[in-house]
Amino acid sequence: MDSGSIPVLRQRASPRDPNLLLILPLPPPQSVHLINVARPMSRHVLQVVYDGRVFRSKTEARWACCFNALGVAYQHEPTVFRFERGEGRLAHYKPDFYLPELEVWLEIKNEGTRPPDLVACWKAHRLALATHQPVYVFFGEPMGLRTLRCGNAYRYDPHDGGVTRCHQFTQCPRCSRIDVAPYGLASGVRCACEWGEADFSNAGCVALVEATATARRHRFRTLGQ
Numbered sequence: 331m332d333s334g335s336i337p338v339l340r341q342r343a344s345p346r347d348p349n350l351l352l353i354l355p356l357p358p359p360q361s362v363h364l365i366n367v368a369r370p371m372s373r374h375v376l377q378v379v380y381d382g383r384v385f386r387s388k389t390e391a392r393w394a395c396c397f398n399a400l401g402v403a404y405q406h407e408p409t410v411f412r413f414e415r416g417e418g419r420l421a422h423y424k425p426d427f428y429l430p431e432l433e434v435w436l437e438i439k440n441e442g443t444r445p446p447d448l449v450a451c452w453k454a455h456r457l458a459l460a461t462h463q464p465v466y467v468f469f470g471e472p473m474g475l476r477t478l479r480c481g482n483a484y485r486y487d488p489h490d491g492g493v494t495r496c497h498q499f500t501q502c503p504r505c506s507r508i509d510v511a512p513y514g515l516a517s518g519v520r521c522a523c524e525w526g527e528a529d530f531s532n533a534g535c536v537a538l539v540e541a542t543a544t545a546r547r548h549r550f551r552t553l554g555q
């Protein structure tokens with residue numbers, strides 16, 4: 331994603347948790363259009379076939395493989411969003427995944443263990459405000475179990491567009507619901523179970539570890555170079 335003439339982001343620590351980084355919201359988008367036209371992939375990009383779909387990288391395909399292993403429904407690149415970015419210019423954005431049961435968007439960055447540049451993630455900010463749904467920007471290996479112990483995703487809030495870090499896939503040990511939560515805490519799973527003072531991170535649970543191992547072992551079929 332290009333950053334163009336995006337306003338400078340201001341940062342401050344969260345008053346609730348000094349380890350959480352808040353980025354103050356950008357001005358609201360002037361307008362947002364949703365278009366459903368599929369955009370062709372470049373012939374020069376490696377294409378990976380999995381689950382009857384074509385992915386842009388093995389990293390994306392591994393995420394899809396993880397979702398299947400966990401029984402989490404996913405949609406791969408279901409929609410192209412078009413944002414006006416001022417001065418008559420348009421920007422297109424095709425988020426990598428939508429998880430309909432969780433009602434969240436996922437953007438996957440192929441940048442190893444290095445967190446993505448927040449300014450380059452401005453479209454995720456716009457998407458959260460436009461769809462009124464959270465947008466997570468993940469980096470590192472699928473589920474991030476070994477990338478960062480405290481969580482490897484930014485979360486863009488659907489209400490104010492602010493961003494926090496250290497989010498992680500996790501599972502409620504009682505009802506087995508999979509969700510994304512700050513630090514992978516069981517209390518962050520959107521289920522009816524109560525954890526109270528016994529809250530703990532469950533980001534390294536057996537289901538997630540096994541799903542990641544399944545995705546790592548999978549031999550993907552590739553097209554092109």
Ligand SMILES: [Zn+2]
Pocket residue numbers: 502503504505506507519521522523
């Ligand atoms: Zn639960």
